[in-house]
Amino acid sequence: MPKAQVLDKNGNSTAEIDLPAAVFGGPVNDHLLYEAALNYQANQRRGTATTKTRAEVSGSNRKPWRQKGTGRARAGATRSPIWRKGGTTFGPRPKDYGYSLPKAAKIGALRSALAAKQADQAILIVNDLTLTAAKTKEAAQLLKGLKVDSALVVDVRENAGLFTAMRNIPKVKAVDWRTVNTHDVLSYKWLVLSRQAFESLVEKLK
16 A cells, blocks of 8 residues: 655655555546546536527618619518628527536546556645645745645635635645545646545545
8 A cells, every 4th residue: 555754834754644545546547537627627618608699689670672673682681690780690609518427437537636646756745734824925835845836735624724825826726625626636736635635535535
């Protein structure tokens, strides 16, 4: 079973902890990682692109001129798609691009992402991530002590000050362990977990 060091806020080792092979030691399924990342991005799409049809543009339904005898092409309304300022035919409409992955696929993808991080030796477990004040300066000092620049920081939601302090730091995202997803794990170089978040996440994925 692989092991990891538990660090303090200065990056010094204080203990050693086992990494369950079922979560961190499995094979990395590249296709499953791709599907999970694609699903996350699709669910983030707003899908608000839209155009007006002939029923929505301003204008009258009155026939602009009589059918025959004018020498001009026949026309039934000024809102026709072939007219300037007319409606759009088959234009984009608001759409929901989101879809769901099976629960087993989501968990499998997250296990693969964690196994990939472990293979890269890019997982840090910190005994406690609590800050004395919810200030960006303190959060930056914490990351400096751990010697990380691009990181997904995972803790429990009760530690609200950490999430507030991390918001303005580039290449860093702080999340509650319940919302950890494959896309975020793969998007950052380091995965930094508090010991409490690590234990909760392992219990969820075992």
